[in-house]
Amino acid sequence: MRRLSRRSALVGSGAALTAALASCAPPNPGTVNAEPTIPPADGPVTVTYWAWLKDLQKVADIFNQSQDRIRVEAVWIPGGNAGGYAKILSAVAAGGGPDIAQVELRSLPEFALAGALVDLTRYGIQEHENAYDPGAYAQAQVGESVWGVPQDTGPMATYYNREVLEGELGLQPPGTWDEFREVAGAVKDAGKQFLTLDPTDGSYLVGWMMQSGANWFRPEGDGWIVDMVGEPSMRVAEYWDGILADSLVGTGYGAFSTPWMAAAGEGNVVGAICGSWGDALIQAVPGAEGKWAAAAMPTWEDGYASGAHGGSSAAILSTSRHPAEALEFCTWMCTDPAGIDAMIEFCGIGWSPAADYIGEARQQPSEFFSGQNYNEEVIVPMAEGQNLEWTWAPLMQRVMDIIGNGMTAAINGERPLVDLLGDAQTEIVEIMQGNGLNAEEAR
Numbered sequence: 244m245r246r247l248s249r250r251s252a253l254v255g256s257g258a259a260l261t262a263a264l265a266s267c268a269p270p271n272p273g274t275v276n277a278e279p280t281i282p283p284a285d286g287p288v289t290v291t292y293w294a295w296l297k298d299l300q301k302v303a304d305i306f307n308q309s310q311d312r313i314r315v316e317a318v319w320i321p322g323g324n325a326g327g328y329a330k331i332l333s334a335v336a337a338g339g340g341p342d343i344a345q346v347e348l349r350s351l352p353e354f355a356l357a358g359a360l361v362d363l364t365r366y367g368i369q370e371h372e373n374a375y376d377p378g379a380y381a382q383a384q385v386g387e388s389v390w391g392v393p394q395d396t397g398p399m400a401t402y403y404n405r406e407v408l409e410g411e412l413g414l415q416p417p418g419t420w421d422e423f424r425e426v427a428g429a430v431k432d433a434g435k436q437f438l439t440l441d442p443t444d445g446s447y448l449v450g451w452m453m454q455s456g457a458n459w460f461r462p463e464g465d466g467w468i469v470d471m472v473g474e475p476s477m478r479v480a481e482y483w484d485g486i487l488a489d490s491l492v493g494t495g496y497g498a499f500s501t502p503w504m505a506a507a508g509e510g511n512v513v514g515a516i517c518g519s520w521g522d523a524l525i526q527a528v529p530g531a532e533g534k535w536a537a538a539a540m541p542t543w544e545d546g547y548a549s550g551a552h553g554g555s556s557a558a559i560l561s562t563s564r565h566p567a568e569a570l571e572f573c574t575w576m577c578t579d580p581a582g583i584d585a586m587i588e589f590c591g592i593g594w595s596p597a598a599d600y601i602g603e604a605r606q607q608p609s610e611f612f613s614g615q616n617y618n619e620e621v622i623v624p625m626a627e628g629q630n631l632e633w634t635w636a637p638l639m640q641r642v643m644d645i646i647g648n649g650m651t652a653a654i655n656g657e658r659p660l661v662d663l664l665g666d667a668q669t670e671i672v673e674i675m676q677g678n679g680l681n682a683e684e685a686r
Contacts, residue, residue, distance in 0.1 A: 280365050283567040289314045290569050292557070293331060294345035295322045298589040305585050306575055313568045323347055324640070335359045335562050342563035343573060348382040348554045351390040352637035361559040362388045366570045374578040378629030379596040383556050385634065386462065391556030392573035395586070395593035397518025398549045398625040399450050399540045402525055404513040405613050406534040407435070416514070416538035420482060423541045427491040430513060436506075437514045441497025442654040445646030447516075448483070450550030453630045455479045455543055460636040466681025467636070471668040473685065475546070480660035487653060494654045499524045507531065516540060518552035519622045520593040526611055533610065537617035540625060548628020554593060594626055641674055642667075 290313055292299065303315035318341065320327040328350070334340030346354055354360045368389050372380055379393035401416050408414050408426075412433055417423035427437040440447060452459065456475035461468040470476075486492060496502045498515040506512040508529035515521055525535055540549045557573040559566050576582040577596045580603070586592040587602045595601045605618040615621075636642060649663035668684055675682035 281564065281566055284565060287312055287314065288565045288568050289316060290343065290563075290565050290572060291315075291341035292317045292343040292345075292569075292572075293320045293327070293341040294318075294343075294557075295320055295327055296345060296555075296586075296590040296592070301589040302576060302582065302585040303572075305581060306572055309575075309581075313565075313572060315572050320345075323350060331560070332357065332359060335560055338562055340560055340562050342565055342569040343557050343559055345394070345555050346391055346558040348379075348391070348393065348396070348551075348556050349635045349639040349643075351383060351556060351558060352385055352635050353639060354558060355385065355388075355390045356637040359561055360390045361561055361563065361566050362390065363392065363559065363570060364389055366559075366567055368392065368570060368574075371574055371578065374574075374598055375596055376594075376598050376626055377631060378551065378626055379554070379594075381629070381631040381633070382551065382554060382635065391558035392570070392577050393596035394555045394557045394573075394577055395520075395596060396626070397520055397551060397553035397593045398622060398629060399454070399516060399518055399552045400521075400549065400621055400625050401538040401540055402515050402517070402521055402535060403437075403538060404507070404510060404531070404534055405536040407510045407513045411510075412513075416536075417541045418539065420541045420543060424486065424491065427486070428489070431491055435510070436493040436512050437491075438516060439493030439496055439498065439503060439506075439512055440650070440654065441500070442494050442651045443647050444497055445643050445648075445650050446552060448479070448646055448650055448660070449643070450518075450552040451479045451483070452476055452550070453547070453633050454540065454550035455546045456630060458630075458632045458634065459642075460634045462634070466683070467675060468685050469636075469668050469672050469675070469682055470685035471664045471671075476664055477661060478543070480664055484653065484659045484661060487656075504528055518554075518593060519618075519625070520553060522612070522617070523591055531611070533613060535611070536613045536615050537621045539621060547630045549625035551629060551633070594622060636671075636675075637680065638671070638674060638678065642671060645670060 292315060294317060299317035303317050307314050320330055331340060331344045364387060375393055379396045383389050383391045383393045403416050408416065412430065414426050414429055417426045430437045455478060457473060459469060459471050461470060498517055503512060504527060508531065525531065542548060559569045563569055576586065580600050583595050583597055583600055583602050587604055601618055601623065608614050608616045645667045649667060652658040653660045653663060672682045672684050
């Protein structure tokens with residue numbers, strides 16, 4: 244197959260809406276935002292932004308007060324899969340909706356495939372590429388097209404109860420996955436658990452795969468190569484099959500659930516490997532202040548420093564009548580220190596999408612996390628060590644459903660992860676083909 248840009252893999256497929264979004268009427272691609280580009284307005288304009296971030300209007304107000312050409316009005320909507328995505332797509336299908344919508348980074352290709360987004364390279368986002376963290380920018384990019392402004396990300400790291408792990412048990416946080424097995428076993432022998440997994444949540448497995456060096460979806464020729472059984476993927480599957488077989492982690496509930504909070508407060512669950520946003524949730528653990536710390540994610544010898552776990556974009560919709568102004572606001576919000584600080588203060592965003600600014604509040608030692616300056620010492624290297632080759636597929640919700648079901652089966656001892664990957668690869672290729680995409684399994 245001849246090489247094809249990831250942008251081309253989406254071209255010509257706007258009518259194919261993946262089954263994950265099938266309950267919504269597919270938008271008409273480019274109903275307003277067709278070529279040529281829409282120039283900036285001559286006078287003041289109002290730009291609307293639908294998002295599930297809390298208090299986003301307070302961020303917009305800072306921007307509004309800084310100039311008099313663009314006014315941004317933020318409207319709260321439910322989270323994406325809790326109704327937000329259906330609301331956005333229905334509005335676009337009717338030719339309306341906001342100028343900007345919050346869309347998870349992994350969902351951008353689905354929205355692009357549905358014709359709901361503007362290719363931001365038409366409005367010059369690439370001129371500001373260096374202002375964004377490379378890992379964040381890569382997740383919003385498909386080939387040469389950029390389908391959203393990265394708003395926050397979730398580089399994975401280890402959070403752990405230092406008082407219990409180091410003080411009571413005399414252990415160190417694992418630096419490699421081999422060490423993780425040893426540490427998890429020692430914690431188990433002490434009657435505790437290093438971490439627990441939600442048996443239905445496949446997002447952790449995807450993050451592990453990214454870190455290992457997998458690239459499940461590669462655009463080639465006139466379509467996609469789906470490769471879920473390559474060496475980076477299989478070693479992760481084999482490893483976690485062993486972890487699960489030996490019951491080295493808990494599998495009854497996930498991190499940050501109510502039972503997890505209770506167990507963590509009692510010192511019976513001593514860690515979590517998750518997106519950087521987990522720090523805010525850990526601060527709700529009863530009696531945890533001053534006891535917890537952060538460490539690097541365990542690594543493979545030839546893998547990456549970290550995987551990605553969560554993250555959103557500010558995507559400009561194809562029905563926007565003011566895309567240039569919308570992009571101006573999004574660029575400010577996601578790269579200007581004033582925008583980053585405001586999103587951290589008012590919205591509690593995950594990791595900053597800016598290249599060189601993590602936020603003033605994140606440059607200081609944390610009393611909660613044992614006086615550790617963990618954002619600069621730990622999370623910055625995790626963000627810098629991302630797998631930039633990973634490409635989100637134009638049907639990630641279906642992929643996540645399949646992987647989540649596979650995790651449940653593996654945890655229940657019904658089917659190992661090594662078998663899941665091959666079966667999932669075949670199923671996903673069939674789904675892609677059924678949605679009008681050229682796809683084939685890796686050989």
